[in-house]
Amino acid sequence: MSNKLKITAVSGGAGKPSRTSALLEEITSRINQAIAIDLHLIELSQISAPLGATASRTELPEAIQADIAAIESADVLVVATPVYRATYTGIFKHLFDLVDQNALLDVPVLLAATGGSDRHALIIDHQLRPLFSFFQALTLPVGVYATESEFVDYKLDSKSLDERIDLAVSRALPFFKSRQ
Numbered sequence: 001m002s003n004k005l006k007i008t009a010v011s012g013g014a015g016k017p018s019r020t021s022a023l024l025e026e027i028t029s030r031i032n033q034a035i036a037i038d039l040h041l042i043e044l045s046q047i048s049a050p051l052g053a054t055a056s057r058t059e060l061p062e063a064i065q066a067d068i069a070a071i072e073s074a075d076v077l078v079v080a081t082p083v084y085r086a087t088y089t090g091i092f093k094h095l096f097d098l099v100d101q102n103a104l105l106d107v108p109v110l111l112a113a114t115g116g117s118d119r120h121a122l123i124i125d126h127q128l129r130p131l132f133s134f135f136q137a138l139t140l141p142v143g144v145y146a147t148e149s150e151f152v153d154y155k156l157d158s159k160s161l162d163e164r165i166d167l168a169v170s171r172a173l174p175f176f177k178s179r180q
C-alpha cells in the first residue's frame with residue numbers, strides 16, 4: 001500500500017496558459033519536495049464545457065465523475081481560482097456543487113487565488129474559506145494570493161510570492177503529515 005499523500009489539486013483557470021494553474025503547480029511541486037505525493041490535477045479549462053452542460057453528476061462524462069470522486073477521496077485538497085467579478089468563477093462553484101456535502105469533513109484544504117488587483121486578496125478569506133467551511137473541511141490558516149504583476153509570461157516572477165508560497169506550504173505540512 002502506498003503511503004503517498006493523495007492530493008487533488010483544482011485549478012479554476014479558464015484558459016491555457018493560466019497564472020492560476022502556474023501558481024497551483026508551484027505549490028504542489030513544493031509540497032512534493034517535502035513529502036511524497038500522489039497528485040490528481042483537475043484543470044477546469046479542460047472540462048468546463050461538459051461540466052457546465054449539466055447539473056446532474058450522473059450525466060457527466062466518466063472522466064469528470066472520476067475527477068469529482070478524486071476530490072471526495074483526497075487526503076488533502078489544494079484549490080486555486082482566478083478572481084472573476086470579485087469571487088471564484090461560476091464553473092468552480094458548479095464543480096463543488098456536485099461534490100458530496102459530507103465528503104470533505106476535516107480534509108485539509110490549502111486555498112489559493114490569482115487576480116488582477118491586490119484589492120481582491122480577501123477572496124481567500126471571504127469567498128473560498130466559507131465555501132469549504134460549508135463542507136466542514138479544514139481550511140488551512142495561510143492561503144496564497146498572487147496578482148498578475150507577479151507573473152511574467154504566465155510564470156511566477158516575484159520574490160515576495162515565492163516567500164508567501166514557502167510560508168503557506170511550511171505551515172501546511174504538519175496538517176498534511178497527519179493525514180498520511
Ligand SMILES: Cc1cc2nc3c(=O)[nH]c(=O)nc-3n(C[C@H](O)[C@H](O)[C@H](O)COP(=O)(O)O)c2cc1C
Nearest residue numbers: 013018019020082083084085086114115116117120
Ligand atoms: C471576466 C474576468 C473578470 C475578472 N474579475 C476580476 C476581479 O474582480 N478582480 C481581480 O482582481 N481580477 C479580476 N480579473 C483578473 C483575473 O483574476 C486575473 O487575470 C487572473 O490572474 C486570471 O487567471 P488565469 O491566468 O488563471 O486565467 C478578471 C478577469 C476576467 C477575465
